[in-house]
Amino acid sequence: xxxxxxTQPGMFVQEKEAVTLDxxxxxxxPSYGLFWYKQPSSGEMIFLIYQGSYDQQNAxxxxxxxxxxxARKSANLVISASQLGDSAMYFCAMREGTEGGFKTIFGAGTxxxxxx
Amino acid sequence: xxGVSQNPRHKITKRGQNVTFRCDPISEHNRLYWYxxxxxxxxxxxxxxxxxxxxxxxxxxxxxxxxxxxxxxFSTLEIQRTEQGDSAMYLCASSLxxxxxxxxxxxxxxxxxxx
Numbered sequence: 001x002x003x004x005x006x007t008q009p010g011m012f013v014q015e016k017e018a019v020t021l022d023x024x025x026x027x028x029x030p031s032y033g034l035f036w037y038k039q040p041s042s043g044e045m046i047f048l049i050y051q052g053s054y055d056q057q058n059a060x061x062x063x064x065x066x067x068x069x070x071a072r073k074s075a076n077l078v079i080s081a082s083q084l085g086d087s088a089m090y091f092c093a094m095r096e097g098t099e100g101g102f103k104t105i106f107g108a109g110t111x112x113x114x115x116x
Numbered sequence: 117x118x119g120v121s122q123n124p125r126h127k128i129t130k131r132g133q134n135v136t137f138r139c140d141p142i143s144e145h146n147r148l149y150w151y152x153x154x155x156x157x158x159x160x161x162x163x164x165x166x167x168x169x170x171x172x173x174x175x176x177x178x179x180x181x182x183x184x185x186x187x188x189x190f191s192t193l194e195i196q197r198t199e200q201g202d203s204a205m206y207l208c209a210s211s212l213x214x215x216x217x218x219x220x221x222x223x224x225x226x227x228x229x230x231x
Contacts, residue, residue, distance in 0.1 A: 045222035091158050104220050106158035
């Protein structure tokens with residue numbers, strides 16, 4: 001069974017607008033972390049934001065925020081004020097605690113296109 | 117440079133040949149991961165080490181694949197008798213052990229093309 005699901009293969013957003021990239025996850029481990037990574041065409045994986053399963057507040061890092069809905073098992077990434085340089089693949093990832101051996105697994109990704 | 121380093125960046129090999137990739141993690145990181153990524157897909161977990169111990173291997177890792185991390189520092193991933201289906205980007209990442217919070221830092225990957 002898929003542990004990380006990203007249902008949007010591609011998304012378009014107008015420059016300066018906000019966009020939400022969806023991510024749902026599946027785990028029975030009470031302790032886990034959720035991550036978002038950006039992969040531009042150059043190929044490197046760039047860490048964006050982290051949310052812990054016990055964190056009460058939604059994580060924010062600059063223009064990135066994570067809309068964490070624990071009961072729904074969703075961890076959507078919100079990018080505000082999109083820039084042309086935001087065009088890239090975006091991956092949602094999860095690290096489980098004891099059950100998952102602390103390894104990180106990834107979703108299939110969403111390709112974001114920012115239009116001028 | 118204190119990031120994760122992978123060598124070579126690109127490798128073209130003939131089917132049936134053996135190849136070996138190297139990963140140098142961030143020096144204080146004791147956990148090291150290998151992933152495989154094909155075009156348009158997310159990274160697929162292959163294996164990971166805590167120090168020199170290999171803790172888990174994915175079922176994706178056939179017996180033609182072997183990974184080592186002698187002395188808990190750099191790691192090598194070897195593919196024997198390469199097949200065209202092995203063509204992919206091989207990513208290495210490192211992190212601190214046991215901490216849910218710490219993100220994995222990735223190298224730039226080794227792109228393998230089997231012809």
